[in-house]
Amino acid sequence: MKMKTKTKEMGFTLIELLVGLGIAAFVVGAASMVTISMMRLTPQNNDWAVGLRQVQNAGYWISRDVQMSQGYIAVGTWPNDTFLTMIVPQWNDSTAQADNITFAYEFEDMLGGLKRLMRNNQTDGGGIVIAEYVSNAVANYDSGTLTFTITTTSGEIEVSKDYEAMQRFHDQ
Numbered sequence: 001m002k003m004k005t006k007t008k009e010m011g012f013t014l015i016e017l018l019v020g021l022g023i024a025a026f027v028v029g030a031a032s033m034v035t036i037s038m039m040r041l042t043p044q045n046n047d048w049a050v051g052l053r054q055v056q057n058a059g060y061w062i063s064r065d066v067q068m069s070q071g072y073i074a075v076g077t078w079p080n081d082t083f084l085t086m087i088v089p090q091w092n093d094s095t096a097q098a099d100n101i102t103f104a105y106e107f108e109d110m111l112g113g114l115k116r117l118m119r120n121n122q123t124d125g126g127g128i129v130i131a132e133y134v135s136n137a138v139a140n141y142d143s144g145t146l147t148f149t150i151t152t153t154s155g156e157i158e159v160s161k162d163y164e165a166m167q168r169f170h171d172q
Contacts, residue, residue: 044157051133051152051159058117058131058150059163065103065119066146066165073146073167075139079115082106083137084146085122099123107134114153136160 012020062084066073069086076082084105089098102122107115115134120127131152139148144167151160 043155047155047157048159051154051157052161054131054133054152054154055150055159055161058134059161061119061130062105062146062148063163063165067168069167070100073141075141075146078137079107081108083117084139084148105130107137117150 065086065088068088070089072085072087074082074085076084082104085102087100087102090101091097092099101124104120104122106118106120108118110116110132113135114132115137116129117131117134117137118127119130131150133152133154134150135153135158136151137148139146145164146167147162147164149160149162151158153159
């Protein structure tokens with residue numbers, strides 16, 4: 001007796017189709033979750049980076065001027081316009097000596113109740129923006145050491161950093 005051989009069948013079985021669809025649904029679901037997470041986190045990361053950059057910039061400039069200042073540092077309170085005032089010697093090439101320049105760190109109003117921190121040269125009237133989106137600032141000066149905290153708010157993200165800067169020369 002001769003056995004009948006089956007002809008080759010083309011196509012997939014129902015079980016193969018269901019397993020394939022299940023794997024495809026899992027892959028598409030995982031990819032969509034990653035995409036949604038990235039779309040949500042990117043604006044938050046951007047706000048955090050902006051806030052951190054503003055806080056670091058303020059910390060750099062204030063610390064730099066405190067280290068160079070000689071003796072006089074006056075501290076204001078938030079949200080008064082003048083936050084810090086200090087006298088910093090600057091070398092004058094034309095007279096070959098140091099001239100004392102008074103810098104005032106002052107707040108300007110921005111939209112939404114936030115402030116812009118300006119470094120204003122009280123001697124010649126020039127000024128630069130040090131930080132934006134400042135939502136709080138606290139400082140304390142004692143025996144040649146200035147401790148200060150700057151807080152910025154960008155979007156819904158708040159970034160705060162504490163600093164401590166010491167004068168190289170100060171009144172005892």
